[in-house]
Amino acid sequence: GESVGLHLPTLSVQEGDNSIINCAYSNSASDYFIWYKQESGKGPQFIIDIRSNMDKRQGQRVTVLLNKTVKHLSLQIAATQPGDSAVYFCAEIPGANSKLTFGKGITLSVRP
Amino acid sequence: NAGVTQTPKFQVLKTGQSMTLQCAQDMNHNSMYWYRQDPGMGLRLIYYSASEGTTDKGEVPNGYNVSRLNKREFSLRLESAAPSQTSVYFCASRIGVNTEAFFGQGTRLTVV
Numbered sequence: 711g712e713s714v715g716l717h718l719p720t721l722s723v724q725e726g727d728n729s730i731i732n733c734a735y736s737n738s739a740s741d742y743f744i745w746y747k748q749e750s751g752k753g754p755q756f757i758i759d760i761r762s763n764m765d766k767r768q769g770q771r772v773t774v775l776l777n778k779t780v781k782h783l784s785l786q787i788a789a790t791q792p793g794d795s796a797v798y799f800c801a802e803i804p805g806a807n808s809k810l811t812f813g814k815g816i817t818l819s820v821r822p
Numbered sequence: 823n824a825g826v827t828q829t830p831k832f833q834v835l836k837t838g839q840s841m842t843l844q845c846a847q848d849m850n851h852n853s854m855y856w857y858r859q860d861p862g863m864g865l866r867l868i869y870y871s872a873s874e875g876t877t878d879k880g881e882v883p884n885g886y887n888v889s890r891l892n893k894r895e896f897s898l899r900l901e902s903a904a905p906s907q908t909s910v911y912f913c914a915s916r917i918g919v920n921t922e923a924f925f926g927q928g929t930r931l932t933v934v
Contacts, residue, residue, distance in 0.1 A: 753925030808872035814864040
């Protein structure tokens with residue numbers, strides 16, 4: 711699989727490979743993080759979340775890793791499928807504040 | 823269960839016209855949000871309401887006003903539309919701390 715930071719707009723992977731999408735967050739007070747998937751013409755959809763007292767959380771085919779030391783978040787997608795093609799966003803929430811802010815997003819393109 | 827409903831889905835305005843974007847959720851959520859999404863810019867927070875009776879500015883509040891009409895409804899008003907406000911607008915809601923937000927399907931607004 712490939713990994714790329716959110717400063718690059720597109721990640722292209724081969725169907726069946728693993729994908730890794732990275733996100734650097736800026737607010738050290740953030741203690742809750744969410745990954746969203748957005749398909750063309752639709753609103754963002756929740757994928758997985760993680761709280762700051764955890765380093766790793768697994769879902770179905772997805773894993774989120776949190777490294778608080780370097781303020782880094784990643785989303786791993788196992789056995790990437792064509793239906794995974796979308797834009798992916800990370801989001802953070804600082805402390806008890808309700809403010810929910812997003813990173814710029816990355817487009818994942820799956821090659822058949 | 824409708825979730826988050828936005829109206830209208832599409833709108834074309836002339837410069838200087840005003841309009842209100844409507845958002846309603848039926849999930850008994852406490853917090854509601856308005857975002858705009860421009861190509862290559864990701865989701866930017868305009869205003870949010872942490873709970874009924876409160877509203878706060880987000881990253882890009884200029885040119886907009888909001889009203890948290892009741893727990894279900896959160897409206898976004900453009901008093902004098904400008905071409906720079908051409909965008910896709912998303913409303914979201916969440917129940918509280920450390921929970922994910924649910925999004926509506928968006929309103930595509932064009933200002934000519």
